[in-house]
Amino acid sequence: MDYDAMFTAQLDTLRQDGNYRIFAELERRCGAFPRARSCDEAAPDEVTVWCSNDYLGMGQHPVVREAMKEAIDRCGAGAGGTRNISGTNHQHVQLEGELADLHGKEAALLFTSGYVSNWAALSTLGSRLPDAVILSDALNHASMIEGIRHSRARKVIWRHNDPEDLDRKLAALPANAPRIVAFESVYSMDGDICPMQEIVEVAEKHGAMTYLDEVHAVGLYGPRGGGISEREGLADRITLIEGTLGKAYGCMGGYVTGSAPLCDFIRSFASGFIFTTALPPAVAAGARASIRHLKQSDTERLRQRRQVARLRAALDARGIPHMDNPSHIIPVMIKDPVKCRMLADILMNDWGIYVQPINFPTVPKGTERLRFTPSPLHEDADIDHLVEALSVLWKQCAIAHAVA
Secondary structure: OOHHHHHHHHHHHHHHHOOOOOOOOEEEOOOOOOEEEEOOOOOOOEEEEOOOOOOOOHHHOHHHHHHHHHHHHHHOOOOOOEHHHHHOOHHHHHHHHHHHHHHOOOEEEEEOOHHHHHHHHHHHHHHHOOOOEEEEEOOOOHHHHHHHHHHOOEEEEEOOOOHHHHHHHHHOOOOOOOEEEEEEOEOOOOOOEOOHHHHHHHHHHOOOEEEEEOOOOOOOOOOOOOOHHHHOOOHHHOOEEEEEOOOOOOOOOEEEEEOHHHHHHHHHHOHHHHOOEOOOHHHHHHHHHHHHHHHHOOHHHHHHHHHHHHHHHHHHHHOOOEOOOOOOOEEEEOOOHHHHHHHHHHHHHHHOEEOOEEOOOOOOOOOOEEEEOOOOOOOHHHHHHHHHHHHHHHHHOOOOOOOO
């Protein structure tokens, strides 16, 4: 059998549909975010990154860099193994304490990424709780979907951000079955925010556990960066809060927080925790420094909100359609995969603007988009340059303008 031919045939289909992913090869310049050096011969030597999930530029912050350098000089590079086999370092324990405090929980547990924390926690809860049913928001992230699938627990999907549908679905389930309501605070592609209080109240009414993914909210919302649950004063009513260290905190890793028995349960049974090499101590130290900084500094959050509002207003003034949402994520709708890829290439090569096209299967077909994430380190001139480029391309490519 010609396996390579099979691989190639499916890759060719991706290309024909406009959904083949091409990675931009960049080199982040320390202290110069959002600037980056492009290694692509067709692009300018320096480009401005507009789609980073390093939402606050903390990956470049001196406090974070110094903490990582000090830790690597003291501890070396790797963790030494899994957490079970020589891999639990003092920095991991300190970081878990910092995370538990961030969300007002008894305990926290670190993972190597937010994807792994969702996959491992949900698969463990669903598989180890007898007769468990997981009620999943229809637009939950792939990591949550994979964790639920791997658990082999019964899954019930409720309409996106619809507490009334959740109520009906919970009412139809056996009252004596463990029920886990899994949802997100900020949804990464549309940028919408869940009606958290209503969801929590419905879950409490039925005695269900709540599982909240805050990965696109931690660091960004709440007086200390505890996410939407902190902003709304609901963290204490949510059973498990999951988050990431790889977005607003500018480092790497994922985590879950909750009661001491809950975190110990996941620690003891989750294969995605037990059999994975631990985060390097320097990464844990950098993440802890980032969390500590953002617990007491609102400067980065306020500046980011200003730049988000400024970009939205500038897009509106030019009639460029973008999804109206209350978050920091600005999806500019293209609704065609080929045009989406083409626009991204022109922005990169002709304007020095890097934004990755978002196509199927990340978003449904017909909703392709460019997803912009302004940071506190984007200058007003960067916003003006971006909007001018989009305005020119909108006319050249005959894309419909927003209706005033």
